[in-house]
Amino acid sequence: MAKKEKNTPENIQFQKIISHAKEYGFVFPSSEVYDGLQAVYDYGQNGVQLKNNLKQIWWKAMTQLHENVVGIDAAIFMHPTVWKASGHVDSFNDPMIDNKDSKKRYRADVLVENRAAEYAKNGENDRSEALLQKLGKLQEEENLDGIRDLIIEENIVCAVSETANWTEVRQFNLMFATEIGSVSDDASKVYLRPETAQGIFVNFLNVQQTGRMKVPFGIAQIGKAFRNEIVARQFIFRMREFEQMEMQYFVRPGEEKESYDYWKATRIKFLEALGIPADKLRFHDHIKLAHYANAAADIEFEFPFGWKELEGIHSRTDFDLTKHQEFSKKKMQYFDEEVEDKDKKRYIPYVVETSIGADRLFLAILCQAYTEDTGVDAKGQEKTRLYLRLHPVLAPTKVAVFPLVKKDGLPEKAKEVFELLRYDFETVYEDRGAIGKNYTRQDLVGTPFCITVDHQTLEDNTVTLRHRDSTEQERLNISDLRVKIGEAVSLKNIFKALR
Numbered sequence: 001m002a003k004k005e006k007n008t009p010e011n012i013q014f015q016k017i018i019s020h021a022k023e024y025g026f027v028f029p030s031s032e033v034y035d036g037l038q039a040v041y042d043y044g045q046n047g048v049q050l051k052n053n054l055k056q057i058w059w060k061a062m063t064q065l066h067e068n069v070v071g072i073d074a075a076i077f078m079h080p081t082v083w084k085a086s087g088h089v090d091s092f093n094d095p096m097i098d099n100k101d102s103k104k105r106y107r108a109d110v111l112v113e114n115r116a117a118e119y120a121k122n123g124e125n126d127r128s129e130a131l132l133q134k135l136g137k138l139q140e141e142e143n144l145d146g147i148r149d150l151i152i153e154e155n156i157v158c159a160v161s162e163t164a165n166w167t168e169v170r171q172f173n174l175m176f177a178t179e180i181g182s183v184s185d186d187a188s189k190v191y192l193r194p195e196t197a198q199g200i201f202v203n204f205l206n207v208q209q210t211g212r213m214k215v216p217f218g219i220a221q222i223g224k225a226f227r228n229e230i231v232a233r234q235f236i237f238r239m240r241e242f243e244q245m246e247m248q249y250f251v252r253p254g255e256e257k258e259s260y261d262y263w264k265a266t267r268i269k270f271l272e273a274l275g276i277p278a279d280k281l282r283f284h285d286h287i288k289l290a291h292y293a294n295a296a297a298d299i300e301f302e303f304p305f306g307w308k309e310l311e312g313i314h315s316r317t318d319f320d321l322t323k324h325q326e327f328s329k330k331k332m333q334y335f336d337e338e339v340e341d342k343d344k345k346r347y348i349p350y351v352v353e354t355s356i357g358a359d360r361l362f363l364a365i366l367c368q369a370y371t372e373d374t375g376v377d378a379k380g381q382e383k384t385r386l387y388l389r390l391h392p393v394l395a396p397t398k399v400a401v402f403p404l405v406k407k408d409g410l411p412e413k414a415k416e417v418f419e420l421l422r423y424d425f426e427t428v429y430e431d432r433g434a435i436g437k438n439y440t441r442q443d444l445v446g447t448p449f450c451i452t453v454d455h456q457t458l459e460d461n462t463v464t465l466r467h468r469d470s471t472e473q474e475r476l477n478i479s480d481l482r483v484k485i486g487e488a489v490s491l492k493n494i495f496k497a498l499r
């Protein structure tokens with residue numbers, strides 16, 4: 001199956017994006033000099049800027065634009081009982097299967113899902129649907145042998161050995177464990193958190209009381225999470241160490257539906273405001289709900305490798321707080337002065353969660369921004385221009401300043417312009433190489449503006465400002481640059497779309 005997929009246009013496109021990310025300092029394989037570590041990646045000089053911009057915008061969209069949403073930063077290590085209470089110790093599992101010949105490990109459900117996707121791609125939608133339903137039923141029944149039988153029935157083979165010599169299907173817990181302190185016994189076993197949400201739940205009362213928060217209110221957090229993923233492919237889509245941006249919104253029981261609808265609409269608007277077109281986003285409503293949820297939807301993005309989850313929005317009822325109350329023996333109740341009925345004044349709030357991976361959002365933005373424009377140049381030759389069409393607010397570098405030539409006082413003048421801008425915007429100065437090449441380099445990392453200082457600048461203090469997407473140039477007075485660039489890169493451009 002994987003072999004056939006190798007040279008599809010979508011796969012070629014995705015490979016190009018991965019190479020681009022590496023070549024231009026966005027994402028490197030971790031410990032690359034030692035041939036990398038599977039599903040672990042490092043962000044390079046441009047990648048970290050882009051990722052920081054994404055995180056900052058998410059953070060501000062949550063906390064600055066919502067008076068009743070505040071942030072926290074909880075530790076990665078938590079008391080081990082947290083993960084007992086949340087259900088992760090007992091059931092944060094994926095079903096895995098090994099091929100005995102290649103020794104390659106797969107997620108059993110994903111093997112079947114991929115086969116269904118293959119049917120759908122060939123226009124056999126009914127067959128695909130029927131297969132997914134069969135799988136869903138087996139998952140519900142936790143029937144691992146049944147899933148294995150389905151793999152055999154469908155004659156699914158290992159992509160490497162091309163055999164169907166499969167082991168049993170077994171459950172595999174995705175949490176990484178380590179030890180805390182110097183005594184190695186069971187009591188000192190701790191986990192690297194597999195989600196950031198629990199750090200919010202256990203701090204619910206701390207924040208509510210110290211911040212005098214009134215329900216409804218939300219707590220937002222950005223932080224690392226760790227999962228020992230079985231299927232670790234597709235670049236930074238599925239990583240073993242990744243970052244989540246989660247927000248838990250605490251509401252009165254019975255008011256969760258309204259809140260759930262609000263956050264679904266708001267989160268889609270947010271993604272569109274970042275430059276993702278509406279037709280590349282869709283909701284996938286969960287029919288089969290997790291035991292703790294009464295409604296759940298994924299926002300899916302059309303990655304080059306298909307429609308996949310980008311963000312989850314879950315109405316989690318009072319499950320988590322109730323569990324922590326039960327395990328910690330500490331009351332997790334909120335006293336609501338505004339509720340008239342005195343029997344209903346005290347309650348455990350319901351929770352609506354929005355959860356998006358910073359890395360997955362980064363990948364969606366990168367895939368969306370990667371643009372190849374083919375046109376005809378001045379000499380009538382066909383040429384492809386490659387650039388990252390990033391929203392100016394997201395671009396790692398906002399503006400690059402070049403002197404036209406490295407003499408006649410132009411570098412000195414260009415440095416003056418650089419000094420004028422660098423305190424407000426991520427600005428670079430470059431006096432090596434030809435202007436055309438410098439423009440190309442900036443296009444490849446998504447810099448929205450390039451400024452060239454030429455001989456005319458020395459006479460009238462004007463420069464050319466080149467726009468990345470249109471490649472058009474305009475002549476501007478140096479004194480107008482800050483306002484012009486400032487307007488284009490203002491966070492307001494994103495936030496306006498959210499109001």
Ligand code: ATP
Nearest residue numbers: 227229237238239242309310311312355356357360
């Ligand atoms: P999936 O079905 O893709 O494994 P999930 O449903 O387990 O995802 P959640 O637990 O809801 O994901 O996590 C919320 C968000 O965190 C996801 O929508 C995704 O953006 C991100 N995320 C989850 N697992 C990973 C991972 N291994 N690597 C990168 N991002 C992840």
